[in-house]
Amino acid sequence: MKGQAAFLTARGWLSPAERHFLRDLAADIRGRFPEDKRTIVNVGVEYGASLHCLRAGDPEATLIGVDLDTSRLEGDPGAELWEGDSGELGKRARRAVHLLFVDGGHTHPVVDDDLRYWGRRVVGGGLLVAHDYSTRPMHREVVEALDAWYAAEGRHWRPLPPVDTVRAFRRREEG
Numbered sequence: 001m002k003g004q005a006a007f008l009t010a011r012g013w014l015s016p017a018e019r020h021f022l023r024d025l026a027a028d029i030r031g032r033f034p035e036d037k038r039t040i041v042n043v044g045v046e047y048g049a050s051l052h053c054l055r056a057g058d059p060e061a062t063l064i065g066v067d068l069d070t071s072r073l074e075g076d077p078g079a080e081l082w083e084g085d086s087g088e089l090g091k092r093a094r095r096a097v098h099l100l101f102v103d104g105g106h107t108h109p110v111v112d113d114d115l116r117y118w119g120r121r122v123v124g125g126g127l128l129v130a131h132d133y134s135t136r137p138m139h140r141e142v143v144e145a146l147d148a149w150y151a152a153e154g155r156h157w158r159p160l161p162p163v164d165t166v167r168a169f170r171r172r173e174e175g
Contacts, residue, residue, distance in 0.1 A: 006052040006055075006056070006075055006077070007019055007022075007023055007049070007052040007053040007055070007056040010047065010048050010049040010051075010052040010053075010074060010075060011047040011048075011049060011074055012046060012047045012048065012049020012050060013046075013049070013131075014049050014050060014053065014131070015164045015165075017163050017164050018131070018163055018164050018165065018166045019049065019053045020053075021163040021164075021166055021168075022050060022053035022054055022057065022101065022129070022166070023053045023054070023056045023057040024057060025057065025099060025127055025129060025168060026040060026053070026054045026055075026056070026057025026058040026061070026099060027057040027058060028057075028127070029057075029058060029061070029098045029099045029126065029127060030057065030058040030060070030061065032098075032125055033098055033123075033125070036098070037062065038058060038060070038061040038062065038098045038099075039061060039062045039064065039095050039096060039097050039098055039099075040054050040058060040061045040062070040063050040064070040097070040098060040099040040100075040101070041064045041066060041093075041097050041099070041100050041101070041118060041121075042054060042063070042064065042065050042066065042079070042101045042103070043066045043067075043086045043090075043100070043101065043102045043103065043104040043114050043118060044066070044067060044086070044101075044102065044103035044104035044105070044131075045065040045066070045067040045070050045072075045073055045081070046067070046072055046073075047072055047073065047074050048065070048072075048073045048074050048075055048077055050101055050103060050131070051063060051065050051073070051077040051079050052075060052077045054077075054099070054101065055077040055078060055079070058099075061098070061099075062080065063077060063078060063079040063080070064079060064080045064081075064082060064095075065077075065079040065080070065081050065082065066082045066084075066086045066089055066090075066104070067081075067082075067083065067086070067104065068083065068084065068085065068086075069083065070083055086104045086105070086110070086113070086114050086118070087110065087113025087114060087116075087117050090113065090114060090116075090117030090118040090121070091117045093117075093118070093121055095121065096121060096123050097118065097121040097122050097123065097126060098122070098123055098126045098127070099122075099126060099127045099129065100118050100119060100121070100122050100126070100127065100128045100129065101129045101130075101131070102114045102115060102118065102128070102129065102130045102131065103130070103131035103132065106132060106138065106139065106141060106142050107141050108141040108144055108145045108148075111130075111141065111142050111145035111146065112145045112148070112149065115128070115130070115145065115146070115149040115153075116149070119149070119153070122171050123171065124171050124172065124173040124174055125170065125171060125173055126170070126171050127160075127168055127169065127170055127171075128157065128168070128169045128171065129166060129167070129168045129169075130142070130146050130166070130167050130168075131165060131166055132165050133146055133162070133165050133166070133167045134165040139165070146167060150169070155172075156171060156172055156174070157169035157170065157171055157172065158170045158172060
C-alpha cells in the first residue's frame with residue numbers, strides 16, 4: 001500500500017475528512033519550511049492510517065512513528081519506528097519537530113505527557129495536532145488533557161478550525 005491513495009485506504013480510525021486534513025497539514029508544513037529538514041512525529045501508530053496521511057502530504061519529511069508496539073503497522077509509509085513509552089521517548093528526544101500528531105494513549109496522564117514532552121519540540125510556525133477530541137465517554141480524558149494543556153500553554157499557540165475530532169494548533173513565532 002504505497003503512494004497517494006494509501007492515505008485514503010489504510011486501516012485506521014480516521015474519518016475521510018480527518019485524513020484529508022492531516023494530509024493538508026503536512027503539505028502546509030512542506031510549503032512553510034521548504035529549505036529546512038522537516039520532521040513529522042506521529043504518536044500512536046496502530047495500523048498506520050495517520051502515517052500514510054502525513055506521508056502523502058510531505059513525501060520528503062523525516063516521518064517518525066512512536067508507539068508501544070508498532071507490529072500492527074500495515075503498508076510502508078517510509079517512517080522511522082520508535083517503540084516505547086511515548087512520554088519517555090518525548091522527554092529524551094532532541095529533534096526539532098515541524099508537525100506533531102498525538103493519537104496514542106487516551107488517558108489524561110498519557111495525553112498530558114505527549115503534549116508536554118513532544119509539544120515543546122514543535123518549532124515556531126509548526127503544528128501540534130490531536131485526535132479524538134469528542135464527547136464520546138472513551139475520549140473524555142483526551143478532551144480534559146487537551147483543554148488543560150491549552151489553558152496553560154495557549155498563549156504560545158493559535159488554534160486552527162477543527163475537523164471532526166481533530167484539533168490543530170500552530171505554534172506562534174516567538175521573538
